[in-house]
Structures are given as C-alpha cells and as structure tokens.
Amino acid sequence: MRSFLINKYTKGSLQLAEVPIPKAGDSEVLIEIHASGVNLLDSKIKTGEFKLILPYKMPLILGHDVAGTVIQVGKNVKKFKIGDEVYSRPADHHIGTFAEFIAINENDVAFKPKNLSMEEAAAIPLVALTVWQALVEKANLKKNQKIFIQAGSGGVGTIALQLAKYLGATIATTASEKSFDLLKSLGADVLIDYKTQDFEAILKDYDVVLNSQDTKTLKKSLNILKPGGKIISISGPPTPTFAKEIRAPWFVKIILTLVSLGIRKKAKKLDIDYSFLFMHADGEQLQEITKLIEVGVIKPVIDKVFPFEQTNSALEYVESGRAKGKVVIRLK
Known part of the structure; x- marks a missing residue:
C-alpha cells in the first residue's frame, strides 16, 4: 500500500513509500482509508518535538485521524463487521492514517456519523x-x-x-x-x-x-x-x-x-x-460525540481537502497556521 512516512525525525518532507498492508490483530479492525485528518501534532512528531514523551520507532507512518470502511475483523472483535463505515483517532504508538489501510483496536473506533461525508468525519476525532x-x-x-x-x-x-x-x-x-x-x-x-x-x-x-x-x-x-x-x-x-x-x-x-x-x-x-492535556484515543467518547453530531450540536469546519498525493502540501498548510478549521486528505 502507499503511505507517507519518515525514516528519522526531520523538518523535511514525508516520503511516499510502498509498505505491506497490515493485518487485523485479534482485537483489531482493518480499515480501508477514505480520508485522513491532518493535525499540528503530525508536524510536531515529525520534527521530534515530542520524542521525549512520545518516542517512536522508525520508519513511522504519520496521521492521527481516519474515516473509512472496515474490510477485515479480528477474531475477538464484537462491535464491528466488514462493511461498517467508521472513524477513529488511533492510539499513540499505533498511528498511521497517511496510508491506504490501517489496523486499529476496536476500542478506539466508532461508527461514522450518518450525516457526515468521509472527509467531514475525518476532520473530527482528534x-x-x-x-x-x-x-x-x-x-x-x-x-x-x-x-x-x-x-x-x-x-x-x-x-x-x-x-x-x-x-x-x-x-x-x-x-x-x-x-x-x-x-x-x-x-x-x-x-x-x-x-x-x-x-x-x-x-x-x-x-x-x-x-x-x-x-x-x-x-x-x-x-x-x-x-x-x-x-x-x-x-x-x-x-x-x-x-x-x-x-x-x-x-x-x-x-x-x-x-x-x-x-x-x-x-x-x-x-x-x-x-x-495530551488527548488519548477513546472509541466510547467518540461514539458520544457522534450522537451530538447526528443531532446537529457539533458540525465539522473544514478549510481545505487535499488529494492523497499532496499530503506534504496539506501538512505545510497546517504548519502555516492559516487554516480555518481542519485540513483533510482524500484517498477515495
């Protein structure tokens, strides 16, 4: 699968690389990614600003927001099935949404709000x-x-x-x-x-x-x-x-x-x-947020949507501080 990753902490660009498609672990769902949100956290991890409190092994695929479709479920997964539309903020040390697929623990996943597109849903979790x-x-x-x-x-x-x-x-x-x-x-x-x-x-x-x-x-x-x-x-x-x-x-x-x-x-x-506060992944909290979205209390505010190939441009735009609301990458 295609992914944007780093091989070391850097102020430079992410590298587009082919890596194997992950398999869903026993308690995980494999998600085909339709859209991914971009956050300043991605930039801070890329440059090593958070390496003291959040050390990562390299190579590292960045990305902390995902919306997509479940295509594989682990044997212990009870909440989700193949074909479900979901969204998530993967747990720390299990990130990697700047890619075509990602495996995430079902406890960190929620059903996508029915009234949002994939791009809108990807703007929400983090x-x-x-x-x-x-x-x-x-x-x-x-x-x-x-x-x-x-x-x-x-x-x-x-x-x-x-x-x-x-x-x-x-x-x-x-x-x-x-x-x-x-x-x-x-x-x-x-x-x-x-x-x-x-x-x-x-x-x-x-x-x-x-x-x-x-x-x-x-x-x-x-x-x-x-x-x-x-x-x-x-x-x-x-x-x-x-x-x-x-x-x-x-x-x-x-x-x-x-x-x-x-x-x-x-x-x-x-x-x-x-x-x-350094926020943590939580599928149950995200499901509560879904309820508020579906009744119109919360709506995403999106500034720009970039194609997957322009992930570096999307990250640079977030780093510029000019974005009003969220920046999203579209894969499908």
Whole structure:
C-alpha cells in the first residue's frame, strides 16, 4: 500500500513509500482509508518535538485521524463487521492514517456519523476528543460558567466553541476579525481581535481557559481567571502529573517537573488549577460525540481537502497556521 512516512525525525518532507498492508490483530479492525485528518501534532512528531514523551520507532507512518470502511475483523472483535463505515483517532504508538489501510483496536473506533461525508468525519476525532477531554473530563464545564477558548478559528477551537455552547457556557475567543462571523455562528459571545486587542485587558473572572498557544499567552491567561478557576493547556508545558499518567521514565519526570515549575508556582499562588492535556484515543467518547453530531450540536469546519498525493502540501498548510478549521486528505 502507499503511505507517507519518515525514516528519522526531520523538518523535511514525508516520503511516499510502498509498505505491506497490515493485518487485523485479534482485537483489531482493518480499515480501508477514505480520508485522513491532518493535525499540528503530525508536524510536531515529525520534527521530534515530542520524542521525549512520545518516542517512536522508525520508519513511522504519520496521521492521527481516519474515516473509512472496515474490510477485515479480528477474531475477538464484537462491535464491528466488514462493511461498517467508521472513524477513529488511533492510539499513540499505533498511528498511521497517511496510508491506504490501517489496523486499529476496536476500542478506539466508532461508527461514522450518518450525516457526515468521509472527509467531514475525518476532520473530527482528534480535535473533538481533545475538546471533550478538556471541557467535560478536566474542566467539568457547567451552565453559565465563563470560558476563554484561544484561537477559536483553529481545528480545536471550532469544535470547542460548539461543545462549550451546548454545555451552556459563556464563551470568549481570539481570532482575526475576518473570522468573527464564523465564530459567532459556532457560539462565541465575546470576540477579541488578537491583532489589535489584548484579551488580558478585556476579560476577567473567568472560570476556565483552554490554552492552545505559547507560554506568554498561557501566563497572561492566568490573570483573567477567578480564584479556583481552571486552565487546561494542550500546548504545554507538560506536568509531573502527566509524566505519571504516561508512566514516563524517572528522568522524564524530573525534566517535566522543571519545565513546568514556573507556571505551576504562579497558578498555585493565584489559586488556579493548571493541568496539561495530551488527548488519548477513546472509541466510547467518540461514539458520544457522534450522537451530538447526528443531532446537529457539533458540525465539522473544514478549510481545505487535499488529494492523497499532496499530503506534504496539506501538512505545510497546517504548519502555516492559516487554516480555518481542519485540513483533510482524500484517498477515495
């Protein structure tokens, strides 16, 4: 099968290579890939930015989002059958959706929403699971609470706005002014033009921040939260608690303790709960998200769809930061 892979950590392009079609393990389904979502995580893994917390063996096929059709099932698989249309965010160390086929554990797979195309479905898993785990699991976001979602027009932001609105929160977000109409339609209440306005001067007494930006923005975000508020960062720095969750080696725990020390101390002084989220695969959560999609609560926002042959161009476009919503690769 055709695949886009790397043989070593690199800032260069992915290589198009022929590799064997995987076989479904006892608890796996083999999926013929129709479409694959592209994420900044793919770029960060490619360059080795996450090799300390997520070391991969080479060669490595990248890609963390998939929508397609089940063509083979393992002997222990109970939920799926051949011909089912599914989507998934494969588990870490089992990624590889920039290819024509992938075998995934059935626990990480969900039935594709009936009202979405394959391209639309491929735009959902990673960002929607990230948002679910941040807002539902970690933040326990409640009706009438106030949440600041950074970069509302990005892949995570467009889904986070919709889920936060469904949960009954008041939402502030940052974007360029040309994205304001889109973000209003997705649920944003307070719109801040990051080019001309300072969110720290506008927002105060917020309950939750979803941080996806740099350390400077993270530190400023602490100042808009009320005491007892929560800040969940998907862009770092990782914490000792996260190191424990992934059972990292002792030296990684020490490194993460040091790199997050400043932000943790400042958060503690302000009586704010700081946590780092590196989302995990979860088919059951994805099935809950499917229900919200099928009743119209959440809809994917897609910027561009690239043909499979242009996977490198798709990744470069995501890296540029210009995408409004998600970027998808079409295989079929």
